[in-house]
Amino acid sequence: GSDIGSQKERVVTEEEWLQKWEMGNIGFHKEQGHPLLQKYLDVLLNGRSGLRIFFPLCGKAVEMKWLADMGHSVVGVEVSEQAVKEFFSEHSLPYCEEPVPEISGAKMFQSTSGNISLYCCSIYDLSSSIVGKFDGVWDRGALVAVNPCDRQRYASLMINLVEKNSSYLLVTVSYDPNKHKGPPFYVPESEIQSLFGNCCEIKCLEKVDDFSERHRQWGLDYFLEVLYKLKFVA
Secondary structure (H helix, E strand, O other): OHHHHHHHHOOOOHHHHHHHHHHOOOOOOOOOOOHHHHHHHHHHHOOOOOOEEEEOOOOOOOHHHHHHHOOOEEEEEEOOHHHHHHHHHHOOOOEEEEEOOOOOOOEEEEEOOOOEEEEEOOHHHOOHHHHOOEEEEEEEOOOOOOOHHHHHHHHHHHHHHEEEEEEEEEEEEEOOOOOOOOOOOEOOHHHHHHHHOOOEEEEEEEEEEOOOHHHHHOOOOOOEEEEEEEEEOO
16 A cells, blocks of 8 residues: 555545535535446446445435436435435435434435435444345445455445445546545555455446546646446355
């Protein structure tokens, strides 16, 4: 992890994430959904219908609604209750709210149709005994938001939550980590290999130039999004 510069020590607290939502400081949210998911949806679904799809650190990602509308069952986890409630209200989706008995203080918000369930808690409180296992994962803004010191813990959890023949689409970001402290954090390909390589086939599908004025203000001169497909081998 020496090539991630000083980011190795960086820790963002839960309170800081809640504050980002409260302040509306959510430049990471894509109102129109993510073009890479639109483009590679077939890779995620692999011709299958009625999948259980997991959105780690989901925020209010609009793609959750797309996939539910296609007949899939979507489960997300997000620490900000505000984000979860905004998701349901922005899509005019009625929902009910209930405590999660296994996790102190956690709530689960479920659309009345039953096909979208969003857990409001720390992702590390989840386990397959609580949420079951998944056929697909859309990880955009999750691994890159996890504190670098927690990546191993995060990867172990994700490996535990997926079925053997699942497809995991992972978006990371690439930039000079000495010029911006994150988040989103820089995750080199070598790190993905060390986190997931012993149980997955890892393929880089695309690198997209996503450089914007926001990144220039961070002091960066390039910013790429990198999409990987992780195939869990039985």
